[in-house]
Amino acid sequence: MDITSLLLEAANLMLTGMVVVFVFLLLLISVVKLMSSVLAKYAEDPVTNNKTKTQNTITTKSSTVPAAHLAAITGAIHQYRQQHGHKKS
Structure with missing residues (x-):
């Protein structure tokens, strides 16, 4: 194998790796945002009670x-x- 084909293969591998990481991060962000919105919808609001504060x-x-x-x-x-x-x- 000559140097040109090795460089092209390395560039192809690098580009493929970067695309895979980018897509994974996009999926991760979207899943976290989706979970956050779903949990915020069903979560109860905490009840604040002023009587529990210390004097x-x-x-x-x-x-x-x-x-x-x-x-x-x-x-x-x-x-x-x-x-x-x-x-x-």
């Missing part, structure tokens, strides 16, 4: 941080500053 939360602009987490973070910062000699800003 000890601090509300910020972006999210709600539990007071216990805030206390733990503050304590860790205080301990770090004591151990490393940082001044209070």
Whole structure:
């Protein structure tokens, strides 16, 4: 076999592989979208109950941080500053 036929065979194999991968990805995307739409149609909406929220939360602009987490973070910062000699800003 000469080099030209080898190059043509390699190009043909590469093109076939790329087409197979492209078609597989298109099928995968379409199946996932179809499943998503079917499941969204039959899924129940979650019921939100405001009575289950805890009373000890601090509300910020972006999210709600539990007071216990805030206390733990503050304590860790205080301990770090004591151990490393940082001044209070």
